[in-house]
Amino acid sequence: MISEAATLTAEQFADFSTLITTRLGIKMPESKRVLLQSRLHRRVRELGLATVDEYHRLFFSDTEMQAEELEHLLNLATTNKTDFFREPVHFDLLVDDVLPAWRKHPPTPVFRVWCAGCSSGEEAYTLAMTLLEQRARQPFEFSLLATDVCTRVLGIARQATYSTEQAAPIPAPLKSKYLLRSRDPKHPQVRIAPEVRACVQFGQLNFLDADFGLREMFDAIFFRNVMIYFDRPTQHAVVGRMCRNLRVGGALFIAHAETLQGLPLPLRMVAPAMYRREPGAPPS
Numbered sequence: 001m002i003s004e005a006a007t008l009t010a011e012q013f014a015d016f017s018t019l020i021t022t023r024l025g026i027k028m029p030e031s032k033r034v035l036l037q038s039r040l041h042r043r044v045r046e047l048g049l050a051t052v053d054e055y056h057r058l059f060f061s062d063t064e065m066q067a068e069e070l071e072h073l074l075n076l077a078t079t080n081k082t083d084f085f086r087e088p089v090h091f092d093l094l095v096d097d098v099l100p101a102w103r104k105h106p107p108t109p110v111f112r113v114w115c116a117g118c119s120s121g122e123e124a125y126t127l128a129m130t131l132l133e134q135r136a137r138q139p140f141e142f143s144l145l146a147t148d149v150c151t152r153v154l155g156i157a158r159q160a161t162y163s164t165e166q167a168a169p170i171p172a173p174l175k176s177k178y179l180l181r182s183r184d185p186k187h188p189q190v191r192i193a194p195e196v197r198a199c200v201q202f203g204q205l206n207f208l209d210a211d212f213g214l215r216e217m218f219d220a221i222f223f224r225n226v227m228i229y230f231d232r233p234t235q236h237a238v239v240g241r242m243c244r245n246l247r248v249g250g251a252l253f254i255a256h257a258e259t260l261q262g263l264p265l266p267l268r269m270v271a272p273a274m275y276r277r278e279p280g281a282p283p284s
Ligand SMILES: C[S@@+](CC[C@H](N)C(=O)[O-])C[C@H]1O[C@@H](n2cnc3c(N)ncnc32)[C@H](O)[C@@H]1O
Pocket: 023, 024, 025, 026, 078, 079, 080, 081, 082, 083, 086, 116, 117, 118, 119, 120, 123, 147, 148, 149, 150, 153, 205, 206, 207, 208, 223, 224, 225, 226, 229
Protein backbone atom coordinates (compact mmCIF):
# COMPACT_ATOMS: atom_id res chain seq x y z
CA MET A 1 0.00 0.00 0.00
CA ILE A 2 1.28 3.49 -0.83
CA SER A 3 1.41 5.81 2.17
CA GLU A 4 0.06 9.33 1.99
CA ALA A 5 3.64 10.60 2.06
CA ALA A 6 4.13 9.05 -1.38
CA THR A 7 0.95 10.35 -3.01
CA LEU A 8 1.24 12.60 -6.04
CA THR A 9 -1.78 14.87 -6.39
CA ALA A 10 -3.43 15.48 -9.77
CA GLU A 11 -2.00 19.03 -9.83
CA GLN A 12 1.52 17.86 -8.97
CA PHE A 13 1.30 15.14 -11.60
CA ALA A 14 0.19 17.76 -14.17
CA ASP A 15 3.27 19.89 -13.37
CA PHE A 16 5.67 16.98 -13.84
CA SER A 17 3.87 15.48 -16.84
CA THR A 18 3.78 18.81 -18.71
CA LEU A 19 7.50 19.21 -18.19
CA ILE A 20 8.25 15.63 -19.28
CA THR A 21 6.11 15.89 -22.43
CA THR A 22 7.66 19.25 -23.34
CA ARG A 23 11.22 18.03 -22.87
CA LEU A 24 10.97 14.46 -24.20
CA GLY A 25 7.77 14.19 -26.22
CA ILE A 26 6.66 11.29 -24.04
CA LYS A 27 2.87 11.22 -23.58
CA MET A 28 1.87 11.34 -19.93
CA PRO A 29 -1.85 10.65 -19.60
CA GLU A 30 -3.45 10.58 -16.16
CA SER A 31 -3.19 6.76 -16.25
CA LYS A 32 0.59 7.15 -15.80
CA ARG A 33 0.17 8.92 -12.45
CA VAL A 34 0.69 5.83 -10.28
CA LEU A 35 3.72 4.75 -12.30
CA LEU A 36 5.36 8.17 -12.03
CA GLN A 37 4.47 8.33 -8.37
CA SER A 38 6.23 5.06 -7.55
CA ARG A 39 9.34 6.03 -9.56
CA LEU A 40 9.41 9.42 -7.82
CA HIS A 41 9.05 7.76 -4.46
CA ARG A 42 12.29 5.88 -5.04
CA ARG A 43 14.03 9.14 -5.96
CA VAL A 44 12.62 10.87 -2.87
CA ARG A 45 14.18 8.16 -0.69
CA GLU A 46 17.52 8.40 -2.50
CA LEU A 47 17.60 12.15 -1.80
CA GLY A 48 16.67 11.62 1.85
CA LEU A 49 13.51 13.72 1.48
CA ALA A 50 10.34 12.94 3.41
CA THR A 51 7.59 13.09 0.78
CA VAL A 52 6.90 13.52 -2.93
CA ASP A 53 5.15 16.69 -1.88
CA GLU A 54 8.48 18.05 -0.60
CA TYR A 55 10.21 16.92 -3.81
CA HIS A 56 7.57 18.69 -5.92
CA ARG A 57 7.82 21.87 -3.86
CA LEU A 58 11.62 21.98 -4.07
CA PHE A 59 11.64 21.09 -7.76
CA PHE A 60 9.30 23.90 -8.78
CA SER A 61 10.49 26.59 -6.36
CA ASP A 62 14.25 26.09 -6.24
CA THR A 63 15.78 26.73 -9.68
CA GLU A 64 19.17 25.40 -8.60
CA MET A 65 17.62 22.14 -7.39
CA GLN A 66 15.63 21.88 -10.64
CA ALA A 67 18.74 22.36 -12.76
CA GLU A 68 20.52 19.58 -10.84
CA GLU A 69 17.53 17.29 -10.65
CA LEU A 70 16.11 17.59 -14.17
CA GLU A 71 18.31 14.81 -15.60
CA HIS A 72 17.10 12.40 -12.87
CA LEU A 73 13.46 13.32 -13.45
CA LEU A 74 13.75 12.82 -17.21
CA ASN A 75 15.64 9.54 -16.71
CA LEU A 76 12.88 8.17 -14.54
CA ALA A 77 10.21 9.24 -17.05
CA THR A 78 11.61 6.96 -19.77
CA THR A 79 10.62 3.33 -20.31
CA ASN A 80 13.71 1.35 -21.22
CA LYS A 81 12.48 -2.17 -21.88
CA THR A 82 14.67 -3.86 -24.46
CA ASP A 83 16.20 -7.22 -25.40
CA PHE A 84 18.97 -8.78 -27.43
CA PHE A 85 17.64 -9.92 -30.84
CA ARG A 86 14.26 -8.27 -30.22
CA GLU A 87 11.96 -8.57 -33.27
CA PRO A 88 14.73 -10.60 -34.96
CA VAL A 89 13.37 -10.50 -38.52
CA HIS A 90 14.82 -6.98 -38.84
CA PHE A 91 18.37 -8.24 -38.36
CA ASP A 92 17.74 -10.80 -41.13
CA LEU A 93 16.45 -8.01 -43.40
CA LEU A 94 19.54 -5.95 -42.65
CA VAL A 95 21.79 -8.86 -43.66
CA ASP A 96 19.77 -10.24 -46.58
CA ASP A 97 18.47 -7.00 -48.11
CA VAL A 98 20.01 -3.72 -46.92
CA LEU A 99 23.65 -4.82 -46.75
CA PRO A 100 23.72 -6.68 -50.13
CA ALA A 101 22.14 -3.62 -51.82
CA TRP A 102 24.80 -1.40 -50.26
CA ARG A 103 27.59 -3.82 -51.28
CA LYS A 104 26.44 -3.72 -54.93
CA HIS A 105 26.84 0.06 -55.21
CA PRO A 106 28.47 1.38 -52.03
CA PRO A 107 27.61 5.10 -51.94
CA THR A 108 30.36 5.58 -49.32
CA PRO A 109 33.21 3.33 -48.16
CA VAL A 110 31.57 2.79 -44.74
CA PHE A 111 28.19 1.12 -44.07
CA ARG A 112 26.63 3.33 -41.39
CA VAL A 113 23.94 2.25 -38.95
CA TRP A 114 22.21 4.34 -36.28
CA CYS A 115 20.52 2.64 -33.35
CA ALA A 116 18.21 5.48 -32.32
CA GLY A 117 16.79 5.04 -28.80
CA CYS A 118 19.23 2.29 -27.84
CA SER A 119 18.30 1.99 -24.17
CA SER A 120 20.80 -0.19 -22.25
CA GLY A 121 22.66 -1.36 -25.36
CA GLU A 122 21.16 -4.76 -26.22
CA GLU A 123 19.91 -3.66 -29.65
CA ALA A 124 23.20 -1.94 -30.53
CA TYR A 125 25.29 -4.97 -29.52
CA THR A 126 22.91 -7.23 -31.47
CA LEU A 127 23.63 -5.07 -34.52
CA ALA A 128 27.37 -5.17 -33.83
CA MET A 129 27.44 -8.98 -33.54
CA THR A 130 25.28 -9.33 -36.66
CA LEU A 131 27.55 -7.06 -38.71
CA LEU A 132 30.75 -8.66 -37.37
CA GLU A 133 29.44 -12.03 -38.55
CA GLN A 134 28.88 -10.61 -42.04
CA ARG A 135 32.26 -8.93 -42.07
CA ALA A 136 33.94 -12.28 -41.25
CA ARG A 137 32.32 -13.76 -44.39
CA GLN A 138 33.08 -10.86 -46.71
CA PRO A 139 35.08 -7.87 -45.46
CA PHE A 140 33.55 -4.38 -45.39
CA GLU A 141 33.75 -1.39 -43.10
CA PHE A 142 30.89 -0.39 -40.85
CA SER A 143 30.14 2.15 -38.14
CA LEU A 144 27.47 1.97 -35.47
CA LEU A 145 26.12 4.97 -33.59
CA ALA A 146 23.79 4.27 -30.64
CA THR A 147 21.96 7.10 -28.90
CA ASP A 148 19.47 7.63 -26.12
CA VAL A 149 18.33 10.57 -24.03
CA CYS A 150 18.51 8.66 -20.75
CA THR A 151 21.96 8.90 -19.16
CA ARG A 152 21.21 6.03 -16.75
CA VAL A 153 20.73 3.46 -19.54
CA LEU A 154 23.66 4.86 -21.52
CA GLY A 155 25.84 4.08 -18.47
CA ILE A 156 24.62 0.45 -18.52
CA ALA A 157 25.19 0.26 -22.28
CA ARG A 158 28.79 1.44 -21.96
CA GLN A 159 29.41 -0.95 -19.07
CA ALA A 160 28.08 -3.77 -21.32
CA THR A 161 27.51 -6.22 -18.46
CA TYR A 162 24.28 -8.25 -18.44
CA SER A 163 22.75 -11.12 -16.49
CA THR A 164 22.73 -14.55 -18.11
CA GLU A 165 18.91 -14.25 -18.34
CA GLN A 166 19.24 -11.03 -20.32
CA ALA A 167 21.76 -12.71 -22.63
CA ALA A 168 19.50 -15.75 -23.19
CA PRO A 169 18.15 -14.63 -26.63
CA ILE A 170 21.67 -14.47 -28.09
CA PRO A 171 22.25 -17.54 -30.31
CA ALA A 172 24.72 -20.03 -28.75
CA PRO A 173 27.45 -19.70 -31.43
CA LEU A 174 27.50 -15.91 -30.94
CA LYS A 175 27.55 -16.31 -27.16
CA SER A 176 30.69 -18.39 -27.26
CA LYS A 177 32.33 -15.97 -29.67
CA TYR A 178 31.33 -12.58 -28.34
CA LEU A 179 30.56 -12.88 -24.59
CA LEU A 180 32.92 -13.02 -21.63
CA ARG A 181 31.61 -14.93 -18.59
CA SER A 182 32.11 -13.89 -14.96
CA ARG A 183 34.02 -16.44 -12.87
CA ASP A 184 31.79 -15.86 -9.82
CA PRO A 185 29.08 -18.58 -9.81
CA LYS A 186 27.00 -16.52 -7.35
CA HIS A 187 26.73 -13.69 -9.89
CA PRO A 188 26.48 -15.34 -13.28
CA GLN A 189 26.98 -12.37 -15.57
CA VAL A 190 28.31 -11.85 -19.05
CA ARG A 191 30.19 -8.94 -20.55
CA ILE A 192 30.20 -8.05 -24.22
CA ALA A 193 33.67 -8.78 -25.64
CA PRO A 194 35.94 -5.78 -26.39
CA GLU A 195 35.84 -6.53 -30.13
CA VAL A 196 32.05 -5.96 -30.12
CA ARG A 197 32.14 -3.02 -27.70
CA ALA A 198 34.66 -1.27 -29.92
CA CYS A 199 32.17 -1.31 -32.81
CA VAL A 200 29.62 0.91 -31.04
CA GLN A 201 29.83 4.59 -30.30
CA PHE A 202 27.27 5.61 -27.66
CA GLY A 203 26.02 9.17 -27.23
CA GLN A 204 23.21 11.20 -25.72
CA LEU A 205 20.64 12.59 -28.15
CA ASN A 206 17.13 13.94 -27.57
CA PHE A 207 14.76 13.38 -30.53
CA LEU A 208 12.99 16.60 -29.62
CA ASP A 209 16.06 18.68 -30.43
CA ALA A 210 15.45 20.70 -33.60
CA ASP A 211 18.91 19.71 -34.84
CA PHE A 212 20.27 16.25 -33.99
CA GLY A 213 23.79 17.53 -34.64
CA LEU A 214 24.63 14.51 -36.81
CA ARG A 215 26.68 15.16 -39.92
CA GLU A 216 26.70 11.63 -41.30
CA MET A 217 24.13 10.00 -43.57
CA PHE A 218 23.05 6.53 -42.46
CA ASP A 219 22.39 3.45 -44.58
CA ALA A 220 20.06 2.02 -41.92
CA ILE A 221 18.32 3.47 -38.88
CA PHE A 222 16.77 1.32 -36.16
CA PHE A 223 14.11 3.44 -34.45
CA ARG A 224 12.08 0.78 -32.71
CA ASN A 225 9.78 0.95 -29.69
CA VAL A 226 10.43 4.65 -29.12
CA MET A 227 7.82 6.63 -31.04
CA ILE A 228 5.07 4.53 -29.49
CA TYR A 229 5.47 6.91 -26.52
CA PHE A 230 4.97 10.04 -28.69
CA ASP A 231 1.78 11.60 -30.04
CA ARG A 232 1.20 11.65 -33.83
CA PRO A 233 2.51 15.20 -34.55
CA THR A 234 5.68 14.43 -32.56
CA GLN A 235 6.15 11.13 -34.42
CA HIS A 236 5.83 13.01 -37.71
CA ALA A 237 8.29 15.73 -36.72
CA VAL A 238 10.88 13.32 -35.29
CA VAL A 239 10.82 10.84 -38.20
CA GLY A 240 10.88 13.80 -40.62
CA ARG A 241 14.08 15.08 -38.97
CA MET A 242 15.49 11.57 -38.98
CA CYS A 243 14.97 11.34 -42.76
CA ARG A 244 17.49 14.16 -43.18
CA ASN A 245 20.16 11.72 -41.93
CA LEU A 246 18.91 8.72 -43.90
CA ARG A 247 20.50 8.22 -47.31
CA VAL A 248 18.06 7.93 -50.25
CA GLY A 249 17.62 4.15 -50.61
CA GLY A 250 18.55 3.61 -46.95
CA ALA A 251 16.29 1.65 -44.58
CA LEU A 252 14.32 2.75 -41.53
CA PHE A 253 13.15 0.06 -39.13
CA ILE A 254 10.38 0.77 -36.64
CA ALA A 255 8.72 -1.71 -34.26
CA HIS A 256 5.96 -4.01 -35.46
CA ALA A 257 3.55 -2.34 -33.02
CA GLU A 258 4.22 1.07 -34.61
CA THR A 259 3.16 2.58 -37.93
CA LEU A 260 3.97 5.58 -40.11
CA GLN A 261 0.87 5.09 -42.21
CA GLY A 262 -0.81 8.37 -43.16
CA LEU A 263 2.19 10.55 -42.32
CA PRO A 264 3.52 12.55 -45.30
CA LEU A 265 7.14 11.42 -45.27
CA PRO A 266 9.59 10.48 -48.05
CA LEU A 267 9.43 6.81 -47.01
CA ARG A 268 7.98 3.72 -48.67
CA MET A 269 7.07 0.61 -46.72
CA VAL A 270 8.93 -2.38 -48.20
CA ALA A 271 8.34 -5.01 -45.46
CA PRO A 272 6.49 -5.05 -42.15
CA ALA A 273 7.90 -2.21 -40.05
CA MET A 274 10.63 -1.54 -42.64
CA TYR A 275 10.72 1.57 -44.84
CA ARG A 276 13.00 2.77 -47.59
CA ARG A 277 13.96 6.44 -47.99
CA GLU A 278 12.62 7.91 -51.21
CA PRO A 279 13.91 11.00 -52.99
CA GLY A 280 12.11 14.16 -51.89
CA ALA A 281 12.48 16.60 -49.08
CA PRO A 282 11.49 15.64 -45.54
CA PRO A 283 9.22 18.13 -43.72
CA SER A 284 11.15 21.06 -42.31
C1 LIG B 1 11.50 0.93 -24.94
S1 LIG B 1 13.11 1.58 -25.23
C2 LIG B 1 13.47 0.87 -26.83
C3 LIG B 1 14.84 0.27 -26.89
C4 LIG B 1 15.20 -0.42 -28.20
N1 LIG B 1 15.13 0.48 -29.32
C5 LIG B 1 14.33 -1.63 -28.45
O1 LIG B 1 13.52 -1.62 -29.38
O2 LIG B 1 14.46 -2.60 -27.71
C6 LIG B 1 12.76 3.29 -25.63
C7 LIG B 1 13.96 4.22 -25.44
O3 LIG B 1 13.65 5.49 -26.02
C8 LIG B 1 14.29 6.48 -25.25
N2 LIG B 1 13.64 7.78 -25.46
C9 LIG B 1 12.40 8.19 -25.07
N3 LIG B 1 12.19 9.47 -25.40
C10 LIG B 1 13.32 9.90 -26.02
C11 LIG B 1 13.72 11.14 -26.59
N4 LIG B 1 12.91 12.21 -26.60
N5 LIG B 1 14.95 11.22 -27.16
C12 LIG B 1 15.76 10.14 -27.18
N6 LIG B 1 15.46 8.94 -26.64
C13 LIG B 1 14.25 8.82 -26.07
C14 LIG B 1 14.14 5.98 -23.82
O4 LIG B 1 15.09 6.55 -22.95
C15 LIG B 1 14.27 4.47 -23.98
O5 LIG B 1 15.55 4.00 -23.64
